[in-house]
Amino acid sequence: AIAIHWFRHDLRLADNPALSAADARGRVVPVVIDDPALEAAHPPGSAFAWWRDRSRAALDRALGGALRVLRGDPATLLTDLATRHGASLVTWTRAYEPWTIARDTAVKAALKARGLSVESHNGALLWEPWETVKPDGAPYLVFTPFFRRGCLGAAQPRRPLPAPRLDPVPRAGDEPGVTTRSEAPWERKLARHWQIGEAAAKAALARFVEERLAGYAKGRDFPALSHTSRLSPHLAHGEISPNAVWHAVEGAGPAQDVASFRAELGWREFCAHQLFHFPDLPEAPLRPEFAAMPWREDAEALAAWQQGRTGVPLVDAGMRELWQTGYMHNRVRMVVASFLTKNLLIDWRAGARWFADCLVDHSPASNAASWQWVAGSGLDAAPYFRIFNPAIQAAKFDPEGTYIRRFVPELAPLPDRWIGAPWTAPETVLARAGLRLGRDYPRPIVDLAASRERALAAWHALRGNV
Numbered sequence: 302a303i304a305i306h307w308f309r310h311d312l313r314l315a316d317n318p319a320l321s322a323a324d325a326r327g328r329v330v331p332v333v334i335d336d337p338a339l340e341a342a343h344p345p346g347s348a349f350a351w352w353r354d355r356s357r358a359a360l361d362r363a364l365g366g367a368l369r370v371l372r373g374d375p376a377t378l379l380t381d382l383a384t385r386h387g388a389s390l391v392t393w394t395r396a397y398e399p400w401t402i403a404r405d406t407a408v409k410a411a412l413k414a415r416g417l418s419v420e421s422h423n424g425a426l427l428w429e430p431w432e433t434v435k436p437d438g439a440p441y442l443v444f445t446p447f448f449r450r451g452c453l454g455a456a457q458p459r460r461p462l463p464a465p466r467l468d469p470v471p472r473a474g475d476e477p478g479v480t481t482r483s484e485a486p487w488e489r490k491l492a493r494h495w496q497i498g499e500a501a502a503k504a505a506l507a508r509f510v511e512e513r514l515a516g517y518a519k520g521r522d523f524p525a526l527s528h529t530s531r532l533s534p535h536l537a538h539g540e541i542s543p544n545a546v547w548h549a550v551e552g553a554g555p556a557q558d559v560a561s562f563r564a565e566l567g568w569r570e571f572c573a574h575q576l577f578h579f580p581d582l583p584e585a586p587l588r589p590e591f592a593a594m595p596w597r598e599d600a601e602a603l604a605a606w607q608q609g610r611t612g613v614p615l616v617d618a619g620m621r622e623l624w625q626t627g628y629m630h631n632r633v634r635m636v637v638a639s640f641l642t643k644n645l646l647i648d649w650r651a652g653a654r655w656f657a658d659c660l661v662d663h664s665p666a667s668n669a670a671s672w673q674w675v676a677g678s679g680l681d682a683a684p685y686f687r688i689f690n691p692a693i694q695a696a697k698f699d700p701e702g703t704y705i706r707r708f709v710p711e712l713a714p715l716p717d718r719w720i721g722a723p724w725t726a727p728e729t730v731l732a733r734a735g736l737r738l739g740r741d742y743p744r745p746i747v748d749l750a751a752s753r754e755r756a757l758a759a760w761h762a763l764r765g766n767v
């Protein structure tokens with residue numbers, strides 16, 4: 302018998318339960334489908350789409366060139382494909398964004414109405430969002446009980462499945478396959494930082510376990526150390542499963558590092574489950590009082606933030622890391638998000654949109670939940686009044702200025718002591734470094750202390766309204 306596997310954000314062969322289910326039925330017709338209706342409402346970001354296309358190419362190579370790449374209405378295309386190849390089953394990996402669930406539900410109904418069997422499987426999350434709820438069925442609103450009781454209190458995550466030995470149905474000459482477009486300069490720049498595809502994801506995981514898992518709990522906060530796994534884009538595109546990652550660290554390092562790393566995988570779940578239970582997460586503050594926040598319209602400040610020329614070195618280093626590599630270290634993501642939503646008092650949704658377009662690891666759930674977390678309007682959020690001071694953050698987490706020097710090279714000659722806050726350096730120090738603020742590097746576009754007071758005043762006014 303023949304089964305169709307519809308690849309989406311599960312661009313891998315190993316530990317892909319839906320693909321294994323198709324394989325168990327017989328020969329597999331592998332396909333990806335770009336759905337213009339879904340894309341019109343939720344366009345994939347540029348960096349994300351760049352990675353996705355290359356990941357599809359890697360998958361196609363692993364499938365011996367059998368991957369079909371179609372564009373149009375999935376229900377129609379899958380029905381035609383089933384008719385053409387005599388397939389009786391269609392499988393896919395479940396997605397959990399509310400808009401994708403709605404689309405998939407409609408596709409499933411249409412396929413069933415045309416006599417096809419359909420199976421969806423969990424290959425993206427460690428736990429299903431409906432499994433991690435409180436005994437009364439309500440979702441947990443705070444991370445620690447969510448993770449300890451909701452997740453760890455449920456079943457252990459499934460052990461990963463081996464890759465099936467597939468015998469895919471070859472692509473006919475008139476069936477479109479993967480095409481690689483010529484690369485724009487920004488794409489070539491991103492490409493220097495990453496290896497894409499399932500094999501690369503597996504290698505990245507092995508390297509992390511071998512070299513950086515020990516010391517992760519402390520090291521993960523220091524952007525210059527590269528102590529984290531950098532698995533996020535591989536997970537976002539499904540080149541590796543969270544189960545494979547979860548089980549690979551078992552007993553592979555000091556217990557506290559393993560626990561700390563697994564808790565971060567727990568945050569990934571927390572974000573995904575939040576979006577499932579609160580479909581408005583990307584659009585509206587979860588704490589309704591924040592709807593009245595007096596966000597400022599300031600196109601110039603937003604552009605300075607986007608382009609990494611705010612005059613605040615840790616913020617600029619992070620925004621330039623994002624632009625050059627499609628990635629930003631987590632500590633710095635928190636700092637730049639706090640700077641935008643508090644010091645600049647600009648709406649978190651503007652920041653989330655920029656991230657969505659620039660991140661190779663963009664996840665609608667993790668991005669929206671994290672932005673709301675920093676902005677103070679999300680679940681288990683940092684209280685709004687806890688405002689990061691980016692100069693102090695730099696002194697604490699980039700004490701030698703290594704990260705800042707990497708992405709803001711014009712500040713390199715400054716001594717470590719001043720590099721996170723050059724505006725506080727004496728003129729003689731700046732002169733010795735050959736640096737003039739306002740000429741070689743911007744003065745800060747906001748005064749950190751005054752803008753902090755402005756943010757606090759706005760927040761107090763909100764609270765007064767409750």
Ligand code: FAD
Binds near residue numbers: 569
């Ligand atoms: P590691 O430290 O090695 O962690 C392992 C994995 O756990 C990650 O790959 C990721 O899947 C998950 N993880 C780690 N930290 C978090 C976290 N705080 N929240 C959710 N999952 C986490 N992550 C995304 O994957 N996509 C996004 O679009 C995204 N947007 C963010 C926006 C903001 C404003 C902030 C503050 C954080 C965002 N994050 C996002 C979370 C986090 O920054 C990244 O997952 C992490 O930096 C990825 O690097 P890593 O793989 O080396 O992480």
